[in-house]
Amino acid sequence: MQRMYNNIDIKCSNYAKCNKIVKLVDLEKHEYDCTTPNCLNFECCGSKASKIPELSKKTLCSLECELQLNIKKAKNGKEIFELIKKFSETIVALRPAASNINMSNLN
Ligand SMILES: [Zn+2]
Ligand SMILES: [Zn+2]
Numbered sequence: 001m002q003r004m005y006n007n008i009d010i011k012c013s014n015y016a017k018c019n020k021i022v023k024l025v026d027l028e029k030h031e032y033d034c035t036t037p038n039c040l041n042f043e044c045c046g047s048k049a050s051k052i053p054e055l056s057k058k059t060l061c062s063l064e065c066e067l068q069l070n071i072k073k074a075k076n077g078k079e080i081f082e083l084i085k086k087f088s089e090t091i092v093a094l095r096p097a098a099s100n101i102n103m104s105n106l107n
Helices: 002-006 024-035 063-073 077-094
Strands: 009-011 021-023
16 A cells, blocks of 8 residues: 555656656655755766755855855955865854865865
8 A cells, every 4th residue: 555655646846847747755855856956066066955045045065165166266366265264264163073174175
């Protein structure tokens, strides 16, 4: 009985856009993927935007991605330095235990 229930076809709540009918058992995961936009830095991180309001309104998955995008837009080394400094301060404020951020992969 449970299996039959899981096999019911349901229209995704985003059906107008995605046109997909999914099994009830897959619906929750599909709707999450379907209604959550990709991170603006998706080509680098491959992630969906975060559900944290601060990040989701910017369509970002993480503060690291925001930093990477800002660095891409920066005009010179001084700006990049300022961005990284601000980022470090934010991270320290948010995550006191994680102050040792590895900056080597931010190029
Ligand atoms: Zn969908
Ligand atoms: Zn990202």
